[in-house]
Amino acid sequence: MRRALGLFAFLSFIIFLLAAAISLRPFGEPPHAEMDTYFIEHAQEEASANNVVTSVVFDYRGFDTLGEATVLFTAVSGVLMALRHYGGKEK
């Protein structure tokens, strides 16, 4: 019962994912790329970096990278906290 219902939900969700995948614009031809063109053209003078990806990661979208570093920091704190010694409080 649970399995059948779950399978139904799963399949109906996947149909929409497939529909989205098929009806996207064709692979390899991005329609609007103003933002990325700007990055490619201006990265060398504004960020003075040859690697456009790095200049996007650390300059144009540097705030995302701060968030990424924070995520890693959070996860490390979480892992260390979850696996710490119990501190004598056993229940």
Add this chain to the structure above:
Amino acid sequence: MNFENFFWILQILIAIALIGSSIAAIRFKNLIAAVIAMAVFSLALSVEFYVLQAPDVAIAEAGVGAGLTTAMYLLAIKNTTDEEVIE
């Protein structure tokens, strides 16, 4: 052989590898085997990024998937148990 055909053949091969390794990761009863399949999945994913001209992402996936994720999984399995639950 021009670049276009070459690219699509690569895409098909990588697609086979991706789907095959992920199905393997799901189907294997032994967790170590599943983790090895995940390493192959990561390798195929990295090759896909590489072929799609994203070397930054490919290096990230390689650095994480080749050593660290496998190490983490194995240490976690070592701390728990490696047999899948009998269904």
Add this chain to the structure above:
Amino acid sequence: MMEHLPALMIAVPLFGAFTAPLFKKHYREVSIWTIIITGITVVLSLLLAKEVVTGGIMVYVFGADKPTLVLPSGYSVPIRIMFEVDAMSVFMAISATLMSFIGALYSYSHVERETGLEKYYALLMLLEVGILGMVLTGDLFNLFVFLEIAGIAGSALVGFRNYRGEASEAGIKYLMVSSVASLMVLFAVGILYGQYGNLNLAYIAKNVSFNMVDMIALGLLFTSFAMKCGAVPMHYWVPDAYTEVPAGINPPLLVATYASLYALFRVSFTLFANVVIDLARVGWIMSILGVLTMFIGVTMALVQKDVKRLMSYHAISQTGYMLLGVGVGLTVLHDPSKLAEFGRDAMAGGVFHIINHIIYKSLLLMTAGALFYVTGTRNLNEMGGLARKMPITAISFMVGAAAISGLPPFNGFASKLLIYETSYRLNPLLTVFAMVTSVLTLASFVKVFASAFLGPPLEKFENTREVPKPMIIAMVILAALCILFGLFPNLVLDKLVYPAVDALINFAQYHSWGGLA
């Protein structure tokens, strides 16, 4: 310095979080440090609110030459990440900072017997950072990043008591739910990026059309955020997480849940508001989800024996009111006469209910934490007669219970009244459900109060005393806020809630980055 306020809102708690692990074993110092940092953020958020309410939408572009340089010269697309702070964001930001401060204050005593506190406080501040980033940002991918920060920090905190198996169980459930939801959000963001080549919320909202791919993206975003904010029938993680988390984290975790609700509103009101035809459909979905949420939540709460779990189900049920109120407003968004007649008030009720609910539910969960602190159990069947031992806790609990049940003159009443009256205009059946829910809420809190606080004093609780001072201060502050907001609802409504509602309704203002372009 005023124009840098949005950046400081993130930078200050991040600084606190990054320095917290350096305190190693000095637990007192790190908790005081956290209280100071969260206090500073409260002040900053109030300053920000003053700026925004008087000066309109505030835009802060990261990495540009000056904070308001949205579009580079000669370009018509925004290229950098920006914060776009309107009244709704500020409203949520105030809730977040206030509740983090209260949580830090409460945690000072509540977890003092545990180890690993430097990481606990770091995660508390990181949770605050995640919420603040979510509510302030004007960039879709940035929203995803901060959603993940809030989710990971929250789930790590849920698993804080690692000597309990249940805590780890709840933690992995929460993490599973939040990571799957975030991944689907990322997928939807990817779809939108593929369509429009940009990630700025306002820019996408200006260009969004009505093809199938966009609707799938909207469906994914809607469902993911609905799951993260605990709408029935995707609410199962809420009681698990709220029950196992230390009571000091409950207030920020509540705000984290409602930050997802905020994101849901932002997506339906701002991102897809230009789609005229189908917004009523979204509104109806939201209202029906709201009704289901409030009814199923409250009926499940009636049969619970664990006090925190009971309150968690009430949290689900109260989320339904917000969904109902804002859903009613969304249904009539493109109908100006109805919007002026009752839509705006309905949304005001829903939004006002967010802060009201955060305040009194935090108060209630904190009293439950206080009960756990002195008795060591959360099972209602084992409690009894604690009113004489812990008078302040009992009074705080009474205030909170009265507020959540919508008794006048506490704050729950004002927002519930608005919701009743406006949802009656849309469909009377919705109101009936809302009122039944309110009655059942009162009933279940009578049960808690009777079994935990009333009755003869039991022998096993002979030596219990009132909880330490920081906890009492935290609870008293919240109880006072309950009464204050109940007596002067107009204060909050005029200063914060109606600007927030207007910010949601006037999406054209948001789409033009506050008139900058």
Add this chain to the structure above:
Amino acid sequence: MTTTIIRTTTKILAPLILVFGSYIILHGHLTPGGGFQGGAVFASGLALLIVANNKEKVKELFDKVPLSQLESLGALGFLGIGALGLMGYTFLKNVIANSDFLFGAPTPKGINPGYLNTGGTLSYLNIFVGTKVLAGLTSIVLIFFLILRRERDEW
């Protein structure tokens, strides 16, 4: 107890991997890679040290390494570089680029062989993120290793 082969090879390869990681971190603005990738490679090198030694040796090796402080240092450095932009510009503004400070030389436009002394704040951020990532990932692997029970872990 590991075998002679593994021990000797680790001795030669560990510095190699660490240098390779540093290379990726430092050349983040020129070649593919950057803070996170290099940090991950660096952490893999340290994970190699963890796997090639037994528990006592690992404890001894990592006893004096201030992983937690390094992580906080990296994160705070990122924040500090970001806050440099508050002096007249906005948060995270690339203030060092084209300013003739260290890493501040301008980059010629178009295709070039790549000059190390460019990048502005990007290089600093790469280094800080790399520090942070290597400390963080290593401490994750290390904590998973250290909670292992004795009898389950032998070579």
Add this chain to the structure above:
Amino acid sequence: MTPESLFMGAMILLFLSATLTMMRMLIGPTIPDRVVALDALTTTTAGAMVLYGVITEQAVIIDVALVYAVLSYIATLYIARYLVKKRVGLA
């Protein structure tokens, strides 16, 4: 027969052989079999990556192959260390 097309053909053949190796990863009766297949797969893929870098004439992207060449054996060592005591070889 330009050199590029030679390299392309070689790369496709390498991937085909990698696919064959993956068969062993899928059917391999014991865990060491799968690990051996993983090792061979990684080596082959590193070679193929070098070829792709030469085909597109981009010097810098060969670093990815370097990363794989260096790091692949760490995973092998971890798995080997796991298998030593476990007696799951026959599983």
Add this chain to the structure above:
Amino acid sequence: MIEALLAILLAIGVGFNLLASIGILRFPDVYTRIHASTKCTTFGTIFIVLATVVYSIYRWLPNHDARWITIGIHSALVVIFLVLTNPVGAHAIGRAARKSGIRPYGAVIDELEGYYEL
């Protein structure tokens, strides 16, 4: 001319890689498979990289473009790293297999029998 040289080198490399995969598929037990995988893949990759190095020298000679130096040296580094690491991995996994109790198929002699006091 250069095409023929490249074709020979690549053919050797690809051939040995294919041989490795066939050997991995055909051999009866894990130890013999390690023979196939380690030796043949390393040797095949050496020849493939040799081809790229030859090609990069060929392209470098006319106008001394620095990027072909990088391609050549990094390709060579790939193979050096592989030669350094591959035998160790093979040794570790073979030892682990023997220690976890897999006996060699059809062994005429097994000196390690009883060595690990199983």
Add this chain to the structure above:
Amino acid sequence: MSFTLTTPSGFWNPLLWLIFLVLFGIIAYLIYSRGNPSYKKNTEQIKPYLSGNPEPTKEKVQVKAGDIYWGFIEALKEYYKVLQAIHTGDMRDYILWYLGIGAIITFILIGGV
């Protein structure tokens, strides 16, 4: 600052409400104070009279939380049976519910209904 909260069909004034509350409180107290003051503390009067049976212990007098609203829950037994069957606590179900609801919502949004 006005106390009046205007709603679509009326208004709400907490101050007015408080005044009425105090008024009715005074009235109630007046009625209460006219009662017969025969109750005295610290006498036999405070003991409950249970037909001569000994007084039960305090734990027994305490009303357990599980016993409150027993009738209500009993009346809605069928409803609760379904509801508690849904709350399995299995983390896979959480995701499956998400998938199902996502499919339904997307279906409605695309225009199926």
Add this chain to the structure above:
Amino acid sequence: MSLTTSFLWSLIVYLILTAGSGSVLLWSPAELVAGIVIAALIGYATRNIMDERLDYFFNPKRWVLFLIYAVGPFFYAMAKANLDVAYRVITGKIRPGIVKISPGLTRDESRTLLANSITLTPGTFTLEIDDEGNLYVHWINVPPGKEKPTPEELCGYLPKWARRIAE
């Protein structure tokens, strides 16, 4: 002392990685400075891990011999090994066994070199090495009557080279 070894080794690796970047003998000045800084840091960090003696590890004679070995005898043996494996793969004629040899090497480095060479060359790979330096080798085709081989019978001239290079 060991600091110098690890420093030099790190520097060499870094310089190989960045070759071709500039005009000062293939390297640009910035790369050289960065290389020295990084080599100092890594060398300091790994001074206890890489406990090689300087005069042993950086003996030019050893390196020249090693290069000759790698290009000449080793490569030849490897080619032979591969043809051998190819033959086995195609025909399927195998007669495997695990044999023990005692090459009598004393240093860890020489043992490792020999073991790795054995792994990559004819029909053999090292399974186990014990404290006395005895190698347990899986031999894919044990000739009849050679179940207790001498090192020369198993792998020809490799032990001689290993002794010459690393002892």
Add this chain to the structure above:
Amino acid sequence: MNGSIFVNLPFIVVAVLLALGFYTIGFKRNLIKVVIGVEILEGAVNMFIVALGYVKGGYAPIYTQAPPEAAGKMVLPTPQALTLTSIVIGVAVSALMLAFAVNIYKHYGTLDVTKIRRLRG
């Protein structure tokens, strides 16, 4: 290959991988398998975003020692930057999940998710 359904082959692969990931999360009983499912989801979404930014015949967006014809024809950099962030997040999530799994095994003695449900009702 133009014109057929295979022009969107990477996207279809992404959808299939998403399906496999959701299947793993929804129907497998082992906790580590569930974590593996989440990782498959991460990989699928990452691949989707990178595939969005590909331009036919483009070169990697790096100017260092690039071939001369690369200057005007680079793939879009933004999706790659997004994917980098997403990969880090994936690692973080997996690590935390594994830590929780270890804790759960320590207290429950099993990794079967149908037995890990003390919290229900």
